[in-house]
Amino acid sequence: MSKPHILVARKIFPEVIERLTQHFEVYANQDDNLWTQAELIERLQGKDGALLTGTQPVNAELLAACPQLRIAANMTVGYNNFDIPAMTSAGVQGTNTPDVLTETTADFGFALLMATARRITESEHYLRAGQWTRWSYDMFAGCEVHGSTLGILGMGRIGQGIAKRGAHGFGMNVIYHNRSRLSPALEAECKARYVGKDELLAQADHLVLVLPYTPESHHAIGAAEIARMKPMATLINIARGGIVDDAALAQALKERRIAAAGLDVFEGEPAVHPALLEVPNVVLTPHIASATVPTRLAMAQLAADNLVAFFDGRGALTPVNTPAKV
Numbered sequence: 001m002s003k004p005h006i007l008v009a010r011k012i013f014p015e016v017i018e019r020l021t022q023h024f025e026v027y028a029n030q031d032d033n034l035w036t037q038a039e040l041i042e043r044l045q046g047k048d049g050a051l052l053t054g055t056q057p058v059n060a061e062l063l064a065a066c067p068q069l070r071i072a073a074n075m076t077v078g079y080n081n082f083d084i085p086a087m088t089s090a091g092v093q094g095t096n097t098p099d100v101l102t103e104t105t106a107d108f109g110f111a112l113l114m115a116t117a118r119r120i121t122e123s124e125h126y127l128r129a130g131q132w133t134r135w136s137y138d139m140f141a142g143c144e145v146h147g148s149t150l151g152i153l154g155m156g157r158i159g160q161g162i163a164k165r166g167a168h169g170f171g172m173n174v175i176y177h178n179r180s181r182l183s184p185a186l187e188a189e190c191k192a193r194y195v196g197k198d199e200l201l202a203q204a205d206h207l208v209l210v211l212p213y214t215p216e217s218h219h220a221i222g223a224a225e226i227a228r229m230k231p232m233a234t235l236i237n238i239a240r241g242g243i244v245d246d247a248a249l250a251q252a253l254k255e256r257r258i259a260a261a262g263l264d265v266f267e268g269e270p271a272v273h274p275a276l277l278e279v280p281n282v283v284l285t286p287h288i289a290s291a292t293v294p295t296r297l298a299m300a301q302l303a304a305d306n307l308v309a310f311f312d313g314r315g316a317l318t319p320v321n322t323p324a325k326v
């Protein structure tokens with residue numbers, strides 16, 4: 001029996017390519033070319049499966065043009081690049097990489113919160129520019145972290161990881177809002193209290209966004225929401241660009257309507273709204289929350305494991321849909 005044909009859309013760890021070649025005919029993009037949708041469709045011809053990195057849309061157009069495709073394995077936990085109803089009706093399995101990145105991403109969320117609250121990058125730029133000539137009582141005086149109120153919007157696995165770090169490590173008072181409330185046991189583990197979105201916005205000293213990007217969460221934080229936040233609050237986005245209205249945020253930061261923001265994700269990334277580059281009170285990182293070597297390797301391996309299990313007939317390990325005819 002001939003091996004299934006697999007396309008790997010971006011450069012990944014050579015050892016994972018090696019593992020895939022034990023099971024499949026592999027077409028890898030180790031030159032890391034960035035393909036347009038048309039180029040991706042062209043390269044998917046004759047492929048039974050694809051390993052994707054979350055930025056390649058799997059939509060009705062692609063599915064119609066690639067009838068042989070049976071599985072799209074994302075090397076990400078978020079899968080807003082998938083049109084789930086279209087994939088399900090086309091009989092295409094989607095998979096993601098949950099759990100393996102939870103703690104690493106929660107670490108980063110906390111690091112970004114700390115850097116934002118304590119003005120770490122802003123003060124480093126000042127030092128590097130040779131501007132540090134003397135001490136002053138209010139030089140880079142920032143926001144308190146320990147003992148403050150940590151607000152979390154989106155209380156999945158990563159949100160819970162951030163809550164635990166805040167509550168247990170920094171004595172923070174943790175409040176959260178989510179589509180569904182956690183069980184009493186999980187709330188106790190996270191020391192987190194469920195509140196409505198308005199209360200979350202009004203009470204949080206640090207508001208961390210960890211919710212999935214869907215049509216409903218588009219611009220969940222815009223000018224009106226920012227206006228409800230405390231003037232000394234910080235806003236941290238490690239979820240997806242598009243959840244925050246970046247233009248409205250840049251304006252609010254410029255007018256100091258909140259103290260600062262920390263952003264790892266952007267609307268239309270890798271482009272960044274030019275107004276965000278102009279304001280000093282924002283920490284900007286290039287979508288690296290899951291970027292440690294062991295975690296990125298675990299993500300690539302789980303994506304590969306999904307392909308192997310699926311074509312072995314064992315079923316995908318971490319499916320995100322249930323197509324009728326897989």
Ligand code: 8YV
Pocket residue numbers: 053054055075076077078079101287289290
């Ligand atoms: C990815 C992420 O590295 O897993 C996710 O959902 O956001 C990151 O871990 C990113 O999506 C790459 O595009």
